Amino acid sequence: MKPHLFQQIDNSPLIIFRIFFGFLLACETIGAILTGWVKENFIDVQFTFNHIGMDWLQPLPGYGMYFYFIAMGILGLLVMLGYKYRWTLGAFTIMWAGVYFMQKTSYNNHYYLLVLVCIIMWFLPANTYASLDAKQNPNIKSLTMPAWCSWVMIAQVAIVYFFATIAKFYPDWLDGTFTKNLLDRSVKNETLHDFFTQKWFYLFIAYAGIAFDLLIVPLLLFKKTRTWAFIASLIFHIFNSITLQIGIFPYFALSFAVFFYPPEKMRSIFFKNKPQVTTIRETGKDYKSTLYYFFIPYLIVQLLLPVRHHFIKGDVFWTEEGHRLSWRMMLRTRNGFTRYKVVDKKTNEIIVYNINKKLTHKQFNSMCTKPDMIWQFAQRIKKEFKEVGRDVAVYANTSAGVNGAPMKKLIDPDVDLGEAKWNYFFHNDWILLHEDEQ
Structure with missing residues (x-):
C-alpha cells in the first residue's frame, strides 16, 4: 500500500534533487556569462524589454550584471551544498526572478520553470540530510520527508508536459511545418541537415514530441514502464540538447526522474551509507498547513494560467496574448x-x-x-x-x-x-x- 500523503518516507529523492538542482543553477548562471548571453542581453543594450509593469527593473550599470550572475552561481553552489539553505535559495530565487522579469528578448520557458521550482524547493525540507546545515545543526537532521513532497514535484512536471501536449495540436505542428523549420534552422552539419529535413524524419519528430509529452509522466509512474520511460526521456532530452542547444533545460527535466522512483531505490544508488527507513509515521500539522495553504492554491494557479488565452479574443499564435506562463514551448x-x-x-x-x-x-x-x-x-x-x-x-x-x-x-x-x-x-x-x- 502506498504511503499516505502526510506520512514520512525516505527523503533521498529530495536530497539528491537539491544537489542536482543547485549544481544546475550554478551551471545556468556561470554558463550565461561564458557563452556571452549576459553580455548580449544585459551589457550591450541601452535598456531591456522587461515584463510589462516592471519598467523600473533594468540591468545594473557597466559590468554589474557579470557580478550579479557570479553571485547567483555562488548561491547555486551553496544550495547544492545545503549551506544556509533557506537564505541562499531565497536569495537566488529573488535574483533569478529579477533576471526573468527584467528581459524577454531571450524569453525561454525554462527560465520561468526555474523560478517556480525555486519557490517550491524553498518550502521543502531539502537540507535535512547530506548538507552543511545538518552537519552544523544535527537537530535538523532527518532521514525522512512527507510523501507529498515528491507528489508536488510530480504534479508540477505533469502540468508542464500536459499543457505542452495540448499546445501541439495545431495545423503547423501536425503537418510538420514547425519541426521542419526548426531543424532546418538549428542543424548546421550538412549531412545531418539533409537527413533531418526529410519529410518522414521531421514528421516523426513532430509526433514523437506529442507522444513523449503526453505519455512520459504516466509511464514514469508505473513500475513496469518506468525504466523504459526514463531511457526514452534520456534519448529525447539529449537529442534536444545537441540539436537545439537550449542550455540546462534537458538535464533539468531529467533530474525530476528521482521523484518517480521508490525512495529506497534512490537511497541505494546515491546514499549507500544512509540508514534505511524502517518505520512510517504521520507528519505534524505544520507540514499539512504548508500543503493545504500554499501548495494546493499554487497548483490551482498553475492549472489556470495556461488556459487563460482561451478567454482572450483572437488566436494566441498570432496575437501572443496569453502565450507566456502557459508552457507553449518551441511551437512557432x-x-x-x-x-x-x-x-x-x-x-x-x-x-x-x-x-x-x-x-x-x-x-x-x-x-x-x-x-x-x-x-x-x-x-x-x-x-x-x-x-x-x-x-x-x-x-x-x-x-x-x-x-x-x-x-x-x-x-x-x-x-x-x-x-x-x-x-x-x-x-x-x-x-x-x-x-x-x-
Whole structure:
C-alpha cells in the first residue's frame, strides 16, 4: 500500500534533487556569462524589454550584471551544498526572478520553470540530510520527508508536459511545418541537415514530441514502464540538447526522474551509507498547513494560467496574448518588420526616428513581431520626446508571419500607441486579428 500523503518516507529523492538542482543553477548562471548571453542581453543594450509593469527593473550599470550572475552561481553552489539553505535559495530565487522579469528578448520557458521550482524547493525540507546545515545543526537532521513532497514535484512536471501536449495540436505542428523549420534552422552539419529535413524524419519528430509529452509522466509512474520511460526521456532530452542547444533545460527535466522512483531505490544508488527507513509515521500539522495553504492554491494557479488565452479574443499564435506562463514551448517562429511613425501633435511634423540606434540586432528582431514589445517601445519613444518638451503620437506599421506563412498586418497603423493602454487580462483592440480583412 502506498504511503499516505502526510506520512514520512525516505527523503533521498529530495536530497539528491537539491544537489542536482543547485549544481544546475550554478551551471545556468556561470554558463550565461561564458557563452556571452549576459553580455548580449544585459551589457550591450541601452535598456531591456522587461515584463510589462516592471519598467523600473533594468540591468545594473557597466559590468554589474557579470557580478550579479557570479553571485547567483555562488548561491547555486551553496544550495547544492545545503549551506544556509533557506537564505541562499531565497536569495537566488529573488535574483533569478529579477533576471526573468527584467528581459524577454531571450524569453525561454525554462527560465520561468526555474523560478517556480525555486519557490517550491524553498518550502521543502531539502537540507535535512547530506548538507552543511545538518552537519552544523544535527537537530535538523532527518532521514525522512512527507510523501507529498515528491507528489508536488510530480504534479508540477505533469502540468508542464500536459499543457505542452495540448499546445501541439495545431495545423503547423501536425503537418510538420514547425519541426521542419526548426531543424532546418538549428542543424548546421550538412549531412545531418539533409537527413533531418526529410519529410518522414521531421514528421516523426513532430509526433514523437506529442507522444513523449503526453505519455512520459504516466509511464514514469508505473513500475513496469518506468525504466523504459526514463531511457526514452534520456534519448529525447539529449537529442534536444545537441540539436537545439537550449542550455540546462534537458538535464533539468531529467533530474525530476528521482521523484518517480521508490525512495529506497534512490537511497541505494546515491546514499549507500544512509540508514534505511524502517518505520512510517504521520507528519505534524505544520507540514499539512504548508500543503493545504500554499501548495494546493499554487497548483490551482498553475492549472489556470495556461488556459487563460482561451478567454482572450483572437488566436494566441498570432496575437501572443496569453502565450507566456502557459508552457507553449518551441511551437512557432515569427518573422516580420516594424516601422514607427512619430508625429509632433502640435505641428503635425513627421519626425524621423532611427530604431537601430536604440536597439541591438537581437532586440530589434524580437520586438518586430511581438505586440507587447512593440507597444513598450512606442511608450519609450513617447517618453523620450516628452522629456525634451515635445508631445508626439507614435504609430507602428507592422507586418508579421508565423512559421513562414505570408505576412499580414499585426498592429492597427492608425492607433497612437503612445496613448494606448495595455490590457493585462483581455484583448488589446489595436492588435489586429489574423482573420481580419487586410
